[in-house]
Amino acid sequence: MRLFLGLLFTVLIAGCSNTSPNAEQREPHLLLISVDGYRYDYNAIHQPPFLSQFEQQAAVIEKMAPSFPTKTFPNHLTLVTGLLPENHGIVSNGFHNPALGEDYFLSRAEAVTNGDFYSGIPLWSLAAEQGMKSGTYFWPGSEAKIAGHRPTYYTAYNHVEDFQIRIDQIVEWFELPQGERPQFATLYFHEVDSMGHYHGATSEQARDALHKVDAAVAQLVERLNALADTQNMDLNIIITSDHGMKDLAKLDRVFMDEVMAQEPGLSERLRLIGTGPVTQIYAQGEDKAADLARMIELFQDIPNIEIYKREDIPMRLLFKGHVAIGDAIILTNESYLDNAERPTTLMGNHGFETAAVPEMNTLLMGVGPAFESGARIESADNIHVYSLMAEILGLSIDHKIDGELAPLAPLLAQ
8 A cells, every 4th residue: 555655645745846848837736635624644643545645755844833812714824824813803712893893703794894994905906917827716705895895606514515516626726727726726625624623633533534635645646647737737746724722622721701701791791702822801891991900900810811901912812913813812822711601512622822832833734846746844834835836827926925835935946
């Protein structure tokens, strides 16, 4: 089996290479695959056969640091905008935007599809501005019109979508004739993240989920490489993620509702959104300053807990410059913020600071003619991936972003 996989992978990588005598006429294509919750060391822990082979041959960021908070929607938007969450506006998986007077939650379709929540220029919008088509098969933000555009082709999110349907659609997009097919496409898998949450990062269930994704990606890459020459494509593939996963079993719980019960009525005047590593606090009483001051007083001496008004959030987080960030936040890297009335049943979670909790790191692996096979970068921030992808596709970035190409340039073919 190992020999077969090795030979198969050699064929697949060859398909991503640029060997045609007419290579100079080929158009660059990029497929961005996100395996949600794919921790940087999962290949070593869970040993998915194809992805482990892919890593050996790829250009790799061994530990790619997500932006704070290390949550799904903020970091998927960071990957495709080059902006920190405080600048692209999706500051968590759930929050309140007082400027819009609206809540944003993953389950709230009218919010997820509302372009007013989003800032920046996603890569599919940048592509559209420069005459390039795109396709997204599940990507946070792709169902909203942002910067005047949606992807050329996109699908509404379906949490139980069959893997084969996803793979077939990506292949169909790349089978389109030149001028109609997307040069930039995305694909998303949530299953590894879900099993990490429910059963823990090192669980058998997380392993099984990763192996299922592994088989799907192997099939997809094989089929796409068969198209590369017939469709005159320079095919590049990036496999990455939004964040890692930390097991929770050894973390002490801090029950926020019990702490707040020391001040009668406070829980009615302060709205808390989020549990786990970070909670955002939105003041809604008549004396907001007094309520926030009392909240800080209640929490500031609890071990392993930090609480700040928005204007006092430490610069290390790069998380204070947007109105949708709470009037105050509570955060922890060594405990878990919970509610006694509705305690969590999760075995794993994310959202912690990457610098304090290395399990939040993910990785990035790139294969194709744009990449230097075997190149390694030990660590880098995910804000730079946007510039890398734009460079591969030949897109110009003329607007302000937080990332830049230079930190990831060593991954590119010399």
